[in-house]
Amino acid sequence: xxxxxxxxxxxxxxxxxxxxxxxxxxxxxxxxxxxxxxxxxxxxxxxxxxxxxxxxxxxxxxxxxxxxxxxxxxxxxxxxxxxxxxxxxxxxxxxxxxxxxxxxxxxxxxxxxxxxxxxxxxxxxxxxxxxxxxxxxxxxxxxxxxxxxxxxxxxxxxxxxxxxxxxxxxxxxxxxxxxxxxxxxxxxxxxxxxxxxxxxxxxxxxxxxxxxxxxxxxxxxxxxxxxxxxxxxxxxxxxxxxxxxxxxxxxxxxxxxxxxxxxxxxxxxxxxxxxxxxxxxxxxxxxxxxxxxxxxxxxxxxxxxxxxxxxxxxxxxxxxxxxxxxxxxxxxxxxxxxxxxxxx
Amino acid sequence: xxxxxxxxxxxxxxxxxxxxxxxxxxxxxxxxxxxxxxxxxxxxxxxxxxxxxxxxxxxxxxxxxxxxxxxxxxxxxxxxxxxxxxxxxxxxxxxxxxxxxxxxxxxxxxxxxxxxxxxxxxxxxxxxxxxxxxxxxxxxxxxxxxxxxxxxxxxxxxxxxxxxxxxxxxxxxxxxxxxxxxxxxxxxxxxxxxxxxxxxxxxxxxxxxxxxxxxxxxxxxxxxxxxxxxxxxxxxxxxxxxxxxxxxxxxxxxxxxxxxxxxxxxxxxxxxxxxxxxxxxxxxxxxxxxxxxxxxxxxxxxxxxxxxxxxxxxxxxxxxxxxxxxxxxxxxxxxxxxxxxxxxxxxxxxxxxxxxxxxxxxxxxxxxxxxxxxxxxxxx
Numbered sequence: 001x002x003x004x005x006x007x008x009x010x011x012x013x014x015x016x017x018x019x020x021x022x023x024x025x026x027x028x029x030x031x032x033x034x035x036x037x038x039x040x041x042x043x044x045x046x047x048x049x050x051x052x053x054x055x056x057x058x059x060x061x062x063x064x065x066x067x068x069x070x071x072x073x074x075x076x077x078x079x080x081x082x083x084x085x086x087x088x089x090x091x092x093x094x095x096x097x098x099x100x101x102x103x104x105x106x107x108x109x110x111x112x113x114x115x116x117x118x119x120x121x122x123x124x125x126x127x128x129x130x131x132x133x134x135x136x137x138x139x140x141x142x143x144x145x146x147x148x149x150x151x152x153x154x155x156x157x158x159x160x161x162x163x164x165x166x167x168x169x170x171x172x173x174x175x176x177x178x179x180x181x182x183x184x185x186x187x188x189x190x191x192x193x194x195x196x197x198x199x200x201x202x203x204x205x206x207x208x209x210x211x212x213x214x215x216x217x218x219x220x221x222x223x224x225x226x227x228x229x230x231x232x233x234x235x236x237x238x239x240x241x242x243x244x245x246x247x248x249x250x251x252x253x254x255x256x257x258x259x260x261x262x263x264x265x266x267x268x269x270x271x272x273x274x275x276x277x278x279x280x281x282x283x284x285x286x287x288x289x290x291x292x293x294x295x296x297x298x299x300x301x302x303x304x305x306x307x308x309x310x311x312x313x314x315x316x317x318x319x320x321x322x323x324x325x326x327x328x329x330x331x332x333x334x335x336x337x338x339x340x341x342x343x344x
Numbered sequence: 345x346x347x348x349x350x351x352x353x354x355x356x357x358x359x360x361x362x363x364x365x366x367x368x369x370x371x372x373x374x375x376x377x378x379x380x381x382x383x384x385x386x387x388x389x390x391x392x393x394x395x396x397x398x399x400x401x402x403x404x405x406x407x408x409x410x411x412x413x414x415x416x417x418x419x420x421x422x423x424x425x426x427x428x429x430x431x432x433x434x435x436x437x438x439x440x441x442x443x444x445x446x447x448x449x450x451x452x453x454x455x456x457x458x459x460x461x462x463x464x465x466x467x468x469x470x471x472x473x474x475x476x477x478x479x480x481x482x483x484x485x486x487x488x489x490x491x492x493x494x495x496x497x498x499x500x501x502x503x504x505x506x507x508x509x510x511x512x513x514x515x516x517x518x519x520x521x522x523x524x525x526x527x528x529x530x531x532x533x534x535x536x537x538x539x540x541x542x543x544x545x546x547x548x549x550x551x552x553x554x555x556x557x558x559x560x561x562x563x564x565x566x567x568x569x570x571x572x573x574x575x576x577x578x579x580x581x582x583x584x585x586x587x588x589x590x591x592x593x594x595x596x597x598x599x600x601x602x603x604x605x606x607x608x609x610x611x612x613x614x615x616x617x618x619x620x621x622x623x624x625x626x627x628x629x630x631x632x633x634x635x636x637x638x639x640x641x642x643x644x645x646x647x648x649x650x651x652x653x654x655x656x657x658x659x660x661x662x663x664x665x666x667x668x669x670x671x672x673x674x675x676x677x678x679x680x681x682x683x684x685x686x687x688x689x690x691x692x693x694x695x696x697x698x699x700x701x702x703x704x705x706x707x708x709x710x711x712x713x714x715x716x717x718x719x720x721x722x723x724x
Contacts, residue, residue: 073627266630267626267630321646321649321651324619324651324652325642325646325651327619327651327652328619328638328642328645328646328651328652329635329638329639329642330629331621331627331628331629333629336629340635
């Protein structure tokens with residue numbers, strides 16, 4: 001957690017208990033496989049993540065929340081930098097609201113219900129329940145501490161009284177699938193209100209991966225085959241409210257992602273291109289952090305890590321020549337390097 | 345049909361005989377065939393052997409060739425006196441442009457000696473008596489050559505004996521410098537002797553030559569031996585090396601082009617020190633997401649061991665993914681020639697880095713579904 005500039009390029013291990021709590025499915029897929037193979041979770045300390053962490057340390061939390069945006073070429077390590085920052089927040093004892101991939105909410109939806117709260121919107125019970133479950137695992141200590149301030153009515157017979165612990169709200173959402181999206185909205189509203197208050201003893205970190213999904217287009221269609229705007233999805237609507245700067249006492253850390261995004265060209269990686277006009281305006285005062293490919297030192301350290309774990313089996317990959325070839329073929333892109341070493 | 349014709353002739357003749365007046369005694373001739381089938385008249389071409397050209401015919405062809413050469417020179421507006429074979433080839437290619445792929449099928453104008461196969465003049469005189477004493481062996485030139493060779497071997501041995509008698513025999517004499525040459529092949533020997541030889545004969549010939557070489561004083565017959573050796577092709581490649589130019593900042597760079605199967609590419613290789621590569625102003629990781637293409641690009645650099653040293657700026661157009669990668673690879677290897685030593689160049693040539701791939705898409709033929717695939721064969 002207390003990393004500094006001197007540690008750039010070195011790997012540090014996340015304790016497995018933390019990993020289980022923090023990232024029930026928050027890590028990228030390939031990285032999860034790597035974790036299973038190596039039996040440990042190791043993230044490299046890199047410059048962009050360090051910058052954000054130092055900003056977080058120095059920030060003033062009575063001001064409105066600051067927005068950080070990781071952007072970069074495909075496979076250059078944005079999601080892992082996000083995870084690094086989130087882990088830092090977790091170790092500092094913050095409440096973490098982690099959305100692993102916002103694109104999952106905007107495409108491939110199997111069930112779409114008209115919202116009970118407002119008739120123009122749509123609900124997504126499946127994604128909402130998954131998210132609530134993950135939230136529960138991540139933030140267990142906070143669930144009993146925070147109390148709701150308002151009364152929420154779900155159906156004619158069920159209601160949650162004001163002053164009940166957050167845990168009950170979350171359980172309500174998990175058990176009553178139909179109203180889970182509204183529960184999500186309620187949870188977000190509560191947390192937003194409570195962290196803004198000066199008497200709050202916790203800080204909130206909102207970490208969203210693939211934030212450009214919130215303002216792009218979606219592939220979900222209604223029954224009459226007209227497309228659904230992301231605004232009309234409850235989950236997206238509530239998340240957008242969170243992204244606005246009107247609350248304080250925390251930070252918003254986001255990443256752009258081209259891989260999951262819909263209807264964007266493959267070569268787009270800058271914030272303007274991927275967020276679109278609306279998105280850019282809403283996110284406007286933000287701190288962009290670019291995530292480049294590995295520098296020489298970082299490449300060295302990654303290579304040594306793989307050697308250390310005996311991941312590179314081919315005899316030629318251990319020579320100087322092999323290293324040069326790896327540099328050439330992957331162009332120092334972290335994900336390409338990982339894929340290459342995968343079958344060596 | 346033959347029988348009908350014959351009968352007809354007989355009846356005609358018969359009538360003729362009957363109609364003739366008894367005053368003119370007509371000698372009765374045996375009937376002859378007036379017409380026959382085309383099958384009977386067709387000559388057995390296979391039994392005649394290869395076409396025989398008389399020396400007069402060849403001479404006439406040579407004269408016609410010379411005249412034609414002068415006409416051609418006049419047509420092209422060049423000097424008729426100094427018109428050589430290359431000029432002839434150039435002019436013919438200009439006057440009769442041909443799109444045929446097979447070079448031997450294109451129009452050609454060469455000296456008759458090169459076109460008509462060499463044939464032996466008649467070996468016997470007007471009285472039927474052959475000129476050469478070995479004519480009745482069947483392979484007269486071969487046996488005369490062997491006879492001559494053996495005579496020379498005996499000659500050398502006699503010389504050696506004489507020296508030994510005088511006591512001046514020594515084994516350290518001047519050996520014939522063969523250099524990079526080899527014995528004539530059987531085909532070349534046949535061409536030289538203008539007659540066919542069997543493998544057995546050829547082996548005997550080579551054995552005798554080797555024996556002669558192994559003797560100490562074989563330098564006496566050096567000229568004779570060298571006549572029967574063929575110089576091997578010079579091992580230097582006829583490769584055009586792109587020149588090494590210097591940039592404004594003093595950085596060496598060279599340009600080269602490459603082609604493969606409808607893709608054309610041009611590459612500028614700079615000696616900067618970083619290993620960055622740009623293709624059509626895009627990063628190569630984005631342009632070639634497939635590993636195979638990037639490996640193709642890497643091959644020339646990896647082979648010469650100059651991976652991280654150069655900065656490549658490439659442009660490529662046409663073709664598909666694989667052919668673009670192949671074109672780029674050829675262009676990179678050609679550009680690297682100027683940075684690399686002679687021995688390395690030979691190694692690259694042998695590795696196949698410098699050979700343009702001649703494979704092009706084959707044309708679809710009528711009556712078939714594709715270039716080679718035939719339609720499904722139905723038995724009935």
